[in-house]
Amino acid sequence: MSRSELERLSKEELIELVLKLHRPEKTSRTSSKPPASDRKERREKSRPGGAKPGHEGHKRALTPKPDAVVEHRPEHCPGCGAPLSATLAAEVVSLAEQIDLPQVVPHVTQHRRLAVACPGCGTRVAAPVPKAACGTPFGPRLHAVATYLKTFQALSYERLQAALSDLFGLPISQGGLMNLLRRAHGRFAEGRDAALARLRRAAVVASDETGVRIEGSNSYHWVFCCDEAVVHRAAPTRGASVVQETMAGHRPAVWLSDRYTAQQGHAARHQTCLAHLSRDVAYGVEASDDPVPWRLHLWLGSVFALAERVTDLAASTLSAKRRSLDRQLGAILATPSGCAVTRELQAKIGRARDQLLVFLDHPGRVAVTNNGCERALRLAVVQRKVTNGYRAMWAAAGEADVRTVVDTARFSGANTFATLLKTIGA
Known part of the structure; x- marks a missing residue:
């Protein structure tokens, strides 16, 4: 905005502009912005990593059916040096596992069509073309692996090509991968x-x-x-x-x-997603000193608490609570305010008012977010x-x-x- 445009603004418009410039930036907590867009906290204010005090530790569960078991027995007594016979009764004092992956290499099956001469008439007879020789040389497991890596591990064609080559020793061109994936997609x-x-x-x-x-x-x-x-x-x-x-x-x-x-x-x-509205309300609480956003925050808290136990309450109880929540919301939306953020929030929630508590008419079947x-x-x-x-x-x-x-x-x-x-x- 230029200086001349600023000079033409009224006192009230200037005040509103200054207030708008001083509003906090929206974050993932107060809007639909992704968490990655949030500014990182200063290092000295950030919480330390690792387990928190009182956290109960966890460890890997032992495999119930291991592929191999190796028993390690003592051979000599450290006290007197006497040999310890393998027939002595023993007890397990500890267990340790070593887990590894076997080498995975392509399994290649060649299908050879053979032809023979008929001993009766001399006719050359060739075997019919096998089904495996028709279409792609790549099997269903390879199609599944490529589809998994491309779709659920987000590998590009270049990285997928490198992964198949480096992990399995299987060279496939990017064009071949494209055709492979296209065939796989058709099966779905x-x-x-x-x-x-x-x-x-x-x-x-x-x-x-x-x-x-x-x-x-x-x-x-x-x-x-x-x-x-x-x-x-x-x-x-x-x-x-x-x-x-x-x-x-x-x-x-x-x-x-x-x-x-x-x-x-x-x-x-x-049913409007209340998580979206909750983020808008959180921004209103952060950006304004007006009490209305805070009242809306408390109101949404009551709704979320009710949603957690909606299947445990009788229909008459839900009906009474709905009427109470609707009255409370009506009073909040009717509260006059001089804050632009509050008025925008009241207008947005007011337009969605008949879509906020629909979940109460379908207990357990309609989510609130x-x-x-x-x-x-x-x-x-x-x-x-x-x-x-x-x-x-x-x-x-x-x-x-x-x-x-x-x-x-x-x-x-x-x-x-x-x-x-x-x-x-x-």
């Missing part, structure tokens, strides 16, 4: 469709999205969660059309998300930061299918790599 289409079918029957759905670069353009990674499935989608847009296409006309009873416009209007009712979706997006965010996105849409869509099948399988306690191997080898 059936599982993706099954997860979509479950999502489109769900009564409660939560969703979120995060930005990603695809083919050099700003695009988005979406996630949809319900009790039985997690569905990932890569899309070039952040618009509501992605939700409409994913849900295919199905309208759940409740939709859980943040206050983003494209996430609104997809269900009979909407969208942390489930944020956890499902975490690995995709790591992948974006490490590899800077995708060079092709097929790669983004394929990895979304892989994450869909793996995250859905986790509901039954399935291991990530086991799910990959089972799906690719099916």
Whole structure:
């Protein structure tokens, strides 16, 4: 802002500008900014690392069924030097384990087609082409390993190529890896469709999205969660059309998300993520001396405490508590304030007022935060930061299918790599 523009401001506008400049910066605690963007504390003020006083130590559990057991017996008595027979009764005084990995090398099977001459007519007869000789020379376990390292360990093609070469002595070109991954992605289409079918029957759905670069353009990674499935989608847009296409006309009873416009209007009712509002309130408490943000902070604390025991209370009790919380919120929102931060906060929460306590009508089925979706997006965010996105849409869509099948399988306690191997080898 130039000097002439400042001179034209009124006294009240100047005061508001100065107050705005002196407001604290937003952090991951007071906004949706990632923790990595926070300024680090000064070294002398930071907490020391290591275990805290009173912390109970932990150690590795012993393997119940070791592959080999070696017993070490004493041979001579240190007191008199007498030999100690191997037939003497012994007791175990300590156990120690040595754990290592065997050398992993590619297992190569050559399939040789043979031809023979018929002794009757002399016709040269060749064996039929074996199934293993058709298509790729790489087996399902190698496809699963490459998919795991690329999708869940966020390796670039160059690093994946180096890992397979250095760890397993297996040279594969980056073009060969691309074809390998593309084949593997196709095996997850059936599982993706099954997860979509479950999502489109769900009564409660939560969703979120995060930005990603695809083919050099700003695009988005979406996630949809319900009790039985997690569905990932890569899309070039952040618009509501992605939700409409994913849900295919199905309208759940409740939709859980943040206050983003494209996430609104997809269900009979909407539960706003209270964690997002809690961060806004935390910033209001930090940036303003007004009592309203602090009252909102206490109110949200009461809501979170109620959410933890919502399944233990009777419907009549929940109804009474809801009315009480709604009255308290109404009084807080109606409190006049001269602080711009407070007024913005009151307006934001006021617009979401009918979406804050919907979870009380569905005890135990609707969460008060969208942390489930944020956890499902975490690995995709790591992948974006490490590899800077995708060079092709097929790669983004394929990895979304892989994450869909793996995250859905986790509901039954399935291991990530086991799910990959089972799906690719099916």
